[in-house]
Amino acid sequence: MNQQRQSKRLDPMSTRNTDWFWDEAAEGRLSIQKCGNCGAMHHPPRPICPECHSAERVPTPMSGRGTIYSFMRVSYPPPIGFDEPPIVALVDLEEGGIRLITNIVDATLEELVNDAPVVVDFEKTASGKSLPVFRLAGKAGAA
Numbered sequence: 001m002n003q004q005r006q007s008k009r010l011d012p013m014s015t016r017n018t019d020w021f022w023d024e025a026a027e028g029r030l031s032i033q034k035c036g037n038c039g040a041m042h043h044p045p046r047p048i049c050p051e052c053h054s055a056e057r058v059p060t061p062m063s064g065r066g067t068i069y070s071f072m073r074v075s076y077p078p079p080i081g082f083d084e085p086p087i088v089a090l091v092d093l094e095e096g097g098i099r100l101i102t103n104i105v106d107a108t109l110e111e112l113v114n115d116a117p118v119v120v121d122f123e124k125t126a127s128g129k130s131l132p133v134f135r136l137a138g139k140a141g142a143a
């Protein structure tokens with residue numbers, strides 16, 4: 001867990017279909033929605049399985065390892081809740097088939113390349129909720 005000065009990050013939006021995801025993150029787990037009927041994995045969380053329409057969902061912990069599919073630094077318009085313009089990335093989880101929109105932290109654009117291995121970490125929001133972010137694997141501070 002990254003302990004840093006008071007975060008300015010905005011809180012995730014709370015909905016009955018996504019609260020379980022943020023509860024998992026608060027426990028330090030990156031979990032993905034798995035259909036309790038057909039076993040299909042989906043992200044972001046949604047009310048029913050798009051494959052079989054079942055409403056039975058099973059939060060399934062992931063390894064937290066993945067690779068960068070693509071990345072960019074967002075600087076305009078100035079993002080709210082960040083001291084520095086954040087790096088936004090698409091990360092493919094090693095479990096396959098799941099791509100997250102996330103932030104890469106403690107890295108510069110020059111250090112990043114597509115397919116670079118990354119590991120999940122969690123950063124706090126202004127009110128203390130946890131957000132999954134990723135760090136370069138093998139870099140100091142990464143798991």
Ligand SMILES: [Zn+2]
Binds near residue numbers: 035049
């Ligand atoms: Zn299903």
